[in-house]
Amino acid sequence: MAATFDVELRTVTKHFGSFTAVKDVSLGIRQGEFFSLLGPSGCGKTTNLRMIAGFELPTSGSILLGGKDVSQLPPFKRNVNTVFQNYALFPHLSVSDNVAFGLEMKGIDKAEIAKRVKETLEMVRLPDSGKKKPNQLSGGQRQRIALARAIVNRPQVLLLDEPLGALDLKLRKAMQLELKELQRQLAITFVFVTHDQEEALVMSDRIGVMDHGVLRQVGTPAAIYDRPADRFVADFIGDTNFLPCRVVDHRNGTAHVQVAGLTMSASSDQTLTDNSSAYLAIRPEKVQLYGPDTPHNPNEERFAGVIVETVFMGTDTRYVVELAEDIQIVVRQQNRNIASTRFALGQTVDVGWETVFARVLVS
Amino acid sequence: MNERQPAGSDFLRWGKRLLWANMIFSFLFLYLPIVILVAFSFNDSKLGARWVGFTTQWYVSMAQSEAILTAMENSLIVALASTIIATILGTMTAMAMERFRFPFQRTYDGILYLPVIIPDIVMAISLLAFFSLLLGGVNNLLGLEGNAALRPGLVTVIIAHVAFNISFVAIVVRTSLGELDPGLEEAAQDLGANEWTTFRRVTLPLIMPGILGGALLAFTLSLDDFVITFFTTGPGGTTLPIEVFGRIRRAISPEINAISTAMLLVSMILVIVSQLVQRRTAALSSNSVQETQ
Ligand SMILES: Nc1ncnc2c1ncn2[C@@H]1O[C@H](COP(=O)(O)OP(=O)(O)OP(=O)(O)O)[C@@H](O)[C@H]1O
Numbered sequence: 213m214a215a216t217f218d219v220e221l222r223t224v225t226k227h228f229g230s231f232t233a234v235k236d237v238s239l240g241i242r243q244g245e246f247f248s249l250l251g252p253s254g255c256g257k258t259t260n261l262r263m264i265a266g267f268e269l270p271t272s273g274s275i276l277l278g279g280k281d282v283s284q285l286p287p288f289k290r291n292v293n294t295v296f297q298n299y300a301l302f303p304h305l306s307v308s309d310n311v312a313f314g315l316e317m318k319g320i321d322k323a324e325i326a327k328r329v330k331e332t333l334e335m336v337r338l339p340d341s342g343k344k345k346p347n348q349l350s351g352g353q354r355q356r357i358a359l360a361r362a363i364v365n366r367p368q369v370l371l372l373d374e375p376l377g378a379l380d381l382k383l384r385k386a387m388q389l390e391l392k393e394l395q396r397q398l399a400i401t402f403v404f405v406t407h408d409q410e411e412a413l414v415m416s417d418r419i420g421v422m423d424h425g426v427l428r429q430v431g432t433p434a435a436i437y438d439r440p441a442d443r444f445v446a447d448f449i450g451d452t453n454f455l456p457c458r459v460v461d462h463r464n465g466t467a468h469v470q471v472a473g474l475t476m477s478a479s480s481d482q483t484l485t486d487n488s489s490a491y492l493a494i495r496p497e498k499v500q501l502y503g504p505d506t507p508h509n510p511n512e513e514r515f516a517g518v519i520v521e522t523v524f525m526g527t528d529t530r531y532v533v534e535l536a537e538d539i540q541i542v543v544r545q546q547n548r549n550i551a552s553t554r555f556a557l558g559q560t561v562d563v564g565w566e567t568v569f570a571r572v573l574v575s
Numbered sequence: 576m577n578e579r580q581p582a583g584s585d586f587l588r589w590g591k592r593l594l595w596a597n598m599i600f601s602f603l604f605l606y607l608p609i610v611i612l613v614a615f616s617f618n619d620s621k622l623g624a625r626w627v628g629f630t631t632q633w634y635v636s637m638a639q640s641e642a643i644l645t646a647m648e649n650s651l652i653v654a655l656a657s658t659i660i661a662t663i664l665g666t667m668t669a670m671a672m673e674r675f676r677f678p679f680q681r682t683y684d685g686i687l688y689l690p691v692i693i694p695d696i697v698m699a700i701s702l703l704a705f706f707s708l709l710l711g712g713v714n715n716l717l718g719l720e721g722n723a724a725l726r727p728g729l730v731t732v733i734i735a736h737v738a739f740n741i742s743f744v745a746i747v748v749r750t751s752l753g754e755l756d757p758g759l760e761e762a763a764q765d766l767g768a769n770e771w772t773t774f775r776r777v778t779l780p781l782i783m784p785g786i787l788g789g790a791l792l793a794f795t796l797s798l799d800d801f802v803i804t805f806f807t808t809g810p811g812g813t814t815l816p817i818e819v820f821g822r823i824r825r826a827i828s829p830e831i832n833a834i835s836t837a838m839l840l841v842s843m844i845l846v847i848v849s850q851l852v853q854r855r856t857a858a859l860s861s862n863s864v865q866e867t868q
């Protein structure tokens with residue numbers, strides 16, 4: 213079982229003095245996986261990464277690489293490499309010498325090193341930069357050299373700490389795709405830290421969402437987006453309507469809840485108690501608006517409301533529909549129809565959604 | 576600066592003139608004695624109160640004086656030896672202070688700065704007391720007497736210079752260590768370098784300008800030192816400042832002007848070299864600023 217994971221954290225906790233930066237995190241990352249650690253600033257992502265790299269020792273728990281416990285090994289004895297957030301290129305060495313550094317440490321002979329450095333610089337598409345010093349490169353180029361310096365060693369695991377954070381939006385989008393492609397070619401396990409949910413969704417095979425040192429949910433981008441495990445995850449990733457509700461009854465992961473007099477069906481993975489208060493979470497784009505007299509879809513529930521706000525946003529329009537007093541729901545509709553058929557302010561409409569997309573979240 | 580100043584700016588104009596005058600006066604005050612010294616080292620007169628004519632004879636007689644040459648040699652030996660030892664020990668101290676945490680660190684921190692701030696004369700007397708105790712004790716213990724007894728000399732001077740130079744080197748090196756991004760050392764370890772290799776390949780090259788700066792400072796301080804040397808030296812341990820002082824007490828000779836001019840030249844060269852080193856440091860640290868952007 214253990215060896216099926218390339219990286220494994222077992223009940224890892226890290227204290228800095230009296231402060232708990234990482235709390236009881238257990239996690240397995242598979243060989244060749246692109247795994248992202250996602251969470252707001254200060255939630256412990258970097259601390260987790262630094263423990264895997266060996267720069268911090270866990271206060272308790274253990275860290276395994278390829279099934280071997282490395283918890284107490286120093287960084288230079290672990291077969292992982294890191295792409296640092298500020299790149300940490302050696303300013304006194306040329307680009308080639310930076311990239312060659314890890315291979316030299318392994319005692320590989322000079323000709324072989326030169327060959328691999330050349331290959332790797334081509335791979336990151338900076339074949340002619342070898343003689344330059346890091347301060348003669350642009351931010352995006354430094355990022356590529358930092359990447360080259362790490363992947364040239366073909367580590368078992370590559371750790372990346374917000375490597376695209378310093379790049380402008382356009383370059384970042386391009387690098388996201390490039391990085392993903394590179395990872396597919398190399399088939400190295402990537403552990404990628406980011407606080408950008410869109411970046412995590414686009415790039416990852418699986419995502420681990422962290423908050424205040426706690427790992428809240430692990431899953432594929434689709435699973436995390438469509439079936440958030442708790443309120444934090446639902447709120448942090450994408451936009452969500454949270455309707456305050458009371459649980460009426462629940463059975464086999466399906467529940468009925470009361471939202472201001474309206475009874476709605478929803479799914480849930482959490483432990484529910486009848487009659488307790490909770491939230492019904494539904495994403496704006498899962499909600500469909502209907503004019504009067506549209507035929508009913510059997511998977512859907514529908515509720516009547518009045519449009520109280522519309523905002524045109526180019527590809528889609530954002531509506532706010534009031535279902536009852538103080539119960540408003542945000543709806544996003546793609547602008548596929550010509551303007552005249554869109555819904556107008558003050559219009560009475562039906563809102564409907566497939567019940568699988570509605571989630572009851574207690575916490 | 577601005578030509579379209581309002582009419583009531585007489586006060587400002589006068590202020591500016593005064594500032595200029597002050598600056599010129601300060602420069603004269605600082606450099607006139609030195610200019611006179613250099614000029615009179617070429618004066619063809621034994622008394623030196625009046626300009627008589629140009630000569631280089633004082634330099635010739637300086638170069639022919641056995642005592643002066645020995646003193647120069649001693650000065651260089653002391654400066655070189657104490658600089659090398661103090662640079663190694665000072666760098667190690669700086670590393671320990673910056674990179675490790677140990678009990679009473681703050682106290683030790685304060686102690687390190689002590690030689691920089693306490694008066695030379697206090698340092699000199701304490702070293703004198705220390706050496707008499709030490710040498711006396713050793714002589715007693717080994718039963719050494721008369722000519723065989725250990726006495727202060729070049730070695731005690733070197734030790735004394737190391738004692739005050741360690742602090743200066745450590746302070747300078749610590750500054751450049753403090754400016755070094757610890758992420759670079761982590762990057763080296765991440766790439767498989769153990770602690771020693773990390774130090775050799777990353778830390779040392781990056782703090783080298785600081786180490787060189789500290790070494791130059793130590794070298795200059797050692798060459799210049801009179802007070803501490805005077806109290807800790809003995810037979811065979813006469814350095815150039817001690818020699819000059821001895822001569823002045825006997826009679827003011829133009830040779831002293833020549834020696835002083837030569838020392839001035841050496842000091843100036845050292846200052847220029849250290850400026851160049853500092854410029855390199857500045858260039859390197861501006862790189863690392865860009866690095867973290
Ligand atoms: N060496 C340390 N000493 C004390 N506290 C620390 C230390 N390193 C991290 N912390 C604290 O631990 C918490 C988690 O830090 P961490 O760097 O892991 O956050 P992060 O998720 O990477 O945040 P960001 O997205 O801002 O980089 C923070 O509150 C931070 O202040």
Ligand SMILES: [Mg+2]
Binds near residue numbers: 257258259373
């Ligand atoms: Mg971080």
